[in-house]
Structure formats: structure tokens, C-alpha cells
Amino acid sequence: MxxxxxxxxxxxxxxxxxxxxxxxxxxxxxxxxxxxxxxxxxxxxxxxxxxxxxxxxxxxxxxxxxxxxxxxxxxxxxxxxxxxxxxxxxxxxxxxxxxxxxxxxxxxxxxxxxxxxxxxxxxxxxxxxxxxxxxxxxxxxxxxxxxxxxxxxxxxxxxxxxxxxxxxxxxxxxxxxxxxxxxxxxxxxxxxxxxxxxxxxxxxxxxxxxxNSGLPIAEFAKGKSVTERLVFEASKIDALKAKAASSTVPNPTRVEVVSALIWKCATEASRSNSGYVRPSIWCQVVDMRKRSGQPLTENALGNFVWFFASMTMESEVDLQSLVSKLRKGIEEFEDKYPNGVSPQDVCQTIQESGNLMTKDGIDNYSCSSWCRFPFYEANFGWGKPSWVSICTMPAKNTIQLTDTSDGKGIEVSLALKEDDMAIISSNEELLAYASLDPAAV
Missing domain, CATH: 3.30.559.10 (Chloramphenicol acetyltransferase-like domain)
Structure with a gap:
């Protein structure tokens, strides 16, 4: 087309x-x-x-x-x-x-x-x-x-x-x-x-x-990747929440259950293609504006995001356990940085995570959620948008989440290695909850 x-x-x-x-x-x-x-x-x-x-x-x-x-x-x-x-x-x-x-x-x-x-x-x-x-x-x-x-x-x-x-x-x-x-x-x-x-x-x-060097501080993971669009309707997310709920996390959020399912399927695909159990790390972007301990930052403009990382090394990945890992990750983040992240914290985190994430044999996934940002409210004079798309970022193993137009579902832009995507795009568990590249009307 x-x-x-x-x-x-x-x-x-x-x-x-x-x-x-x-x-x-x-x-x-x-x-x-x-x-x-x-x-x-x-x-x-x-x-x-x-x-x-x-x-x-x-x-x-x-x-x-x-x-x-x-x-x-x-x-x-x-x-x-x-x-x-x-x-x-x-x-x-x-x-x-x-x-x-x-x-x-x-x-x-x-x-x-x-x-x-x-x-x-x-x-x-x-x-x-x-x-x-x-x-x-x-x-x-x-x-x-x-x-x-x-x-x-x-x-x-x-x-x-x-x-x-x-x-x-x-x-x-x-x-x-x-x-x-x-x-x-x-x-x-x-x-x-x-x-x-x-x-x-x-x-x-x-x-x-x-x-302040002339070289990029952060770069995307190199390597050929393909991108697919997945849409989770509100009713499917409700069903996924029921499946993912546990005594540890009885009330998982939309973002947690969708992230956990994507993480599970991506990990299984990577392990299937590599032929062995690989540790898997999920890095979730965190908005710091309401987590800095300072009210003046709630509407601060510029960049004010950091991340937490969760890891799984189990031979069998389970949806409930991955949701628990994601919930534990944000709770530990908030406990560790009750007054926000300092420049010194930034340096320490880069050193610690950099050493881990550059090791061979470890899968790293980076997720950013745009859910609840009111892009669908943008009325320039001819009504609100029927569809908002953030397309894709030029990097493998990146996941971006946005609201669907009703504010209850989630749309996922998923970029993975071609062989991993081939497995995920036919994953029956994933397709039970998500539509692969549906119409945007």
C-alpha cells in the first residue's frame, strides 16, 4: 500500500x-x-x-x-x-x-x-x-x-x-x-x-x-528490528487483569498487565530462538515530577524522567510473577528515591546498570508509557483527533504504550528483532488479548 x-x-x-x-x-x-x-x-x-x-x-x-x-x-x-x-x-x-x-x-x-x-x-x-x-x-x-x-x-x-x-x-x-x-x-x-x-x-x-563531551551519552540499541502495532481493548485488559492478579498484586494496573504480557512473550521468543535460558531485564521509564519531593516540579518542562529495572532469570516466565516484579520495581524505586533522583544518583545508576546491560546473553527491553497524557484532547478547531500515533522509535527491544481513543485501552508500538517478532506475532496467548495491527477507525 x-x-x-x-x-x-x-x-x-x-x-x-x-x-x-x-x-x-x-x-x-x-x-x-x-x-x-x-x-x-x-x-x-x-x-x-x-x-x-x-x-x-x-x-x-x-x-x-x-x-x-x-x-x-x-x-x-x-x-x-x-x-x-x-x-x-x-x-x-x-x-x-x-x-x-x-x-x-x-x-x-x-x-x-x-x-x-x-x-x-x-x-x-x-x-x-x-x-x-x-x-x-x-x-x-x-x-x-x-x-x-x-x-x-x-x-x-x-x-x-x-x-x-x-x-x-x-x-x-x-x-x-x-x-x-x-x-x-x-x-x-x-x-x-x-x-x-x-x-x-x-x-x-x-x-x-x-x-559535555562531543559524543552521544545515550544511544539506541543497534541491530535490525521490525515494528508491529498491538491494540488491547478495555474488555481484554479487564480479562488480563483478572488473570494477572495475585495475593502479591491483587489490583494490577493497565500498564502493568500489558507490560508483563509483552515481557513474557518477548522473553519466550528470545529464548526459543537462542536455544537457552537468557536473563531478561525490563526497564520502565518513570515520570519524576510527582516523585521529586518538591511541589514546584509537578509542571516542570523539559526532561524529568528516569527508570527502574526489573529482572527475571527463571526458566519459566509467569504472568503473575512478572506483574509482581514490575510492582516491586516501582515500589523499590520510590523507597530508594523519596526525594527524587540527584545527579550523583544518575551517575551511580548508569554505572551499575551499564555494566549489567552490556553483558552478552542478557535481553534488555525498554518501555515508555504515554498513557494518561491527553493527546486525544487536542482540538485545534475541527474536533478531537480520531487516532493518535507515536509511530516507532529507531531501536530494537523498545516498547511504547499509548491510550486508545476511549482512554481505557492501550495501543502498543513494539520493536523487536525480526526472528523474535516472527514468534510473537503468532503467539496465541498474546493474540487472545491483543489485536495485531487493526484498523485505526
Whole structure:
């Protein structure tokens, strides 16, 4: 299908903040958490079917109208999210110089339903303005937007943001602030996050000179991988919770049970292909904002995430035991860091986990959950998105979780080695709870 669908970029321009960034905000120091993020572009796609009645709508005029609204509101939003319009000074700071964000307008030669009926990774990548694995030197901007207009009048907004300026929490704040400004609303206090929220994390977790080298601090696991999309509906998650519940964890969460099942299936596939029992480590990203012991960090922008790791070495992996390991992992994390993670803690964790995770014969899986971030609330003026996709990251053994549109199910983007994925994609236990690459309509 990807060869039949063509995405043609018609215009490309730079959108600068509507007001200049004040001199005292022109240099934003990175935090140690910013320093440690790989230099890649986080992807997001928001799909909006045409919600206008009648066949007499001029789709070309509609596209121009919406494109202009997006550009104008983006310019206003950048005055509040000013680092997004800046330039990254390698692992030291962001120069908030109003360099601007890239804005592309593209035309897609099919109705939006053709993409949504059978999402194709190669097509989805065309709807994004930058390759995920780009650096700032290649992409040219820290923030890039591509407004894609379909023949039917539907549209998809593709956004790439450098991970160096923010995590999923920050991305969500930006998208919803931009949408609210576009919609023309000012009734909610979450519409514009105060500019002072940038730099909070760096003030309590300052950067370390140790990480200021010209070489990447963190890189993705190399190796050929394939990506599949799995969707767990709410009713299936309820059934999975019942199966995964135990006296240790009588009330597992959505994320715990889905993560445990993915971990179980991936471990079994890897062991089947290798022919022996391999230790398996699950690294779960943790949002530190409500775990820092300081209320001023609850709305801090930038990167403020860390992780905990759980391991299994058992010859037989059991769903209940894996859920227990995940629950124990977060509880031990919170006990160990009651006042948040310090730069010294970061260094110690890197040393300890690095030694373990680089050993041969150990499988490492990295999971990030975007569940409960309100991307499905992003109404720019033509309704809420029908589907939100975070596509895939350029790394093997990575798992990303997002909400389904009803906020109760979970969508999984799973990247694994090709031979492991071949086993997982036909795993009967997994397919009893998840749909493999269903329609997004």
C-alpha cells in the first residue's frame, strides 16, 4: 500500500515566536536528565477526519484556512515554549534565539480512510516532517510540524520534537496549549504553562561537565528490528487483569498487565530462538515530577524522567510473577528515591546498570508509557483527533504504550528483532488479548 500513497510537500517555511524572547531567557541550561537523552526526534501523528457536512466544500480553501490557523497559533505558542524555537548547544544549553520551528504543508493523494483502515509504517513516516533518527544539524530545527491534507478534506498533523528539549509530559503540554490557542479558548489554566517552568529541573538537577563531551551519552540499541502495532481493548485488559492478579498484586494496573504480557512473550521468543535460558531485564521509564519531593516540579518542562529495572532469570516466565516484579520495581524505586533522583544518583545508576546491560546473553527491553497524557484532547478547531500515533522509535527491544481513543485501552508500538517478532506475532496467548495491527477507525 505504501507505494500507492504519495505525500507531496508543497510548502516549507519557518515559524518564529510572535514576540521576541526576553534577554534573561535567551540561554536555558540543560538538566542532567536533558543531557542523558539520546539526540533524536520524538514523533507524533494526530489524525482528523473531515467533519464538515456537504460535498460543496472547497478542500483547497479549507486546507489553506487550517494551515494559516495552525501557523498563526504556533507562532503565539512558541512565545511560551520558547526553547522549542531555539538551537541546541551540544549537551550544555539551548540558545533561545527565536530561530523558529519548521512548518511544512503537504498533500496526500488519497482519502484519510485509506491510511486509517490499514496503518502502514512506511506511509506514517511520510506524514512526519523529519526522520526520527535525525540530529538538529540534519533537521535544522528543534521542532518541526507537517500539516498533511487528504483528498477527502481530512488532515493529519505530524510533529517531531527533539528529545533534548522535552519528554512526553512536555510534548503533551505543548500540543494541548497550541490546540487551545488555535481553538481560541482561554478558560483553562493548562492552556499556557508559565515560561518560568522551563529551567526548574536544571536548578535542582544541574548538568554535569562529565556529560559535555562531543559524543552521544545515550544511544539506541543497534541491530535490525521490525515494528508491529498491538491494540488491547478495555474488555481484554479487564480479562488480563483478572488473570494477572495475585495475593502479591491483587489490583494490577493497565500498564502493568500489558507490560508483563509483552515481557513474557518477548522473553519466550528470545529464548526459543537462542536455544537457552537468557536473563531478561525490563526497564520502565518513570515520570519524576510527582516523585521529586518538591511541589514546584509537578509542571516542570523539559526532561524529568528516569527508570527502574526489573529482572527475571527463571526458566519459566509467569504472568503473575512478572506483574509482581514490575510492582516491586516501582515500589523499590520510590523507597530508594523519596526525594527524587540527584545527579550523583544518575551517575551511580548508569554505572551499575551499564555494566549489567552490556553483558552478552542478557535481553534488555525498554518501555515508555504515554498513557494518561491527553493527546486525544487536542482540538485545534475541527474536533478531537480520531487516532493518535507515536509511530516507532529507531531501536530494537523498545516498547511504547499509548491510550486508545476511549482512554481505557492501550495501543502498543513494539520493536523487536525480526526472528523474535516472527514468534510473537503468532503467539496465541498474546493474540487472545491483543489485536495485531487493526484498523485505526
Amino acid at each position: 505504501s507505494s500507492e500513497i504519495k505525500v507531496e510537500v508543497l510548502q516549507k517555511e519557518t515559524i518564529t515566536p510572535s514576540s521576541p524572547t526576553p534577554p534573561h531567557l535567551e540561554n536555558l541550561s540543560l538538566s542532567v536528565f536533558d543531557q542523558l537523552q539520546p539526540e533524536f526526534y520524538v514523533p507524533l501523528l494526530l489524525f482528523y477526519p473531515n467533519n464538515r457536512d456537504g460535498s460543496n466544500v472547497d478542500h483547497q480553501s479549507l486546507a489553506a484556512e487550517r494551515s494559516n490557523l495552525l501557523k498563526t497559533s504556533l507562532s503565539t505558542t512558541l512565545t511560551h515554549f520558547y526553547p522549542f524555537a531555539g538551537k541546541f548547544e551540544y549537551n550544555v544549553s539551548i540558545s533561545c534565539n527565536d530561530h523558529g520551528a519548521a512548518f511544512l504543508q503537504a498533500q496526500v493523494n488519497c482519502p484519510i480512510s485509506k491510511v486509517l483502515e490499514k496503518p502502514d509504517h512506511e506511509v506514517l513516516k511520510q506524514l512526519l516532517p523529519a526522520d526520527i533518527a535525525s540530529t538538529q544539524e540534519i533537521a535544522g530545527h528543534l521542532l518541526l510540524v507537517q500539516a498533511n491534507f487528504f483528498e477527502c478534506g481530512g488532515m493529519a498533523i505530524g510533529v517531531n520534537i527533539s528529545h533534548k528539549v522535552g519528554d512526553a509530559f512536555t510534548f503533551s503540554k505543548f500540543i494541548n496549549s497550541w490546540a487551545a490557542i488555535s481553538l481560541g479558548s482561554s478558560a483553562s489554566d493548562h492552556i499556557v504553562v508559565p515560561a518560568v517552568e522551563f529551567g526548574v529541573v536544571a536548578s535542582i538537577c544541574p548538568p554535569l561537565d562529565f556529560f
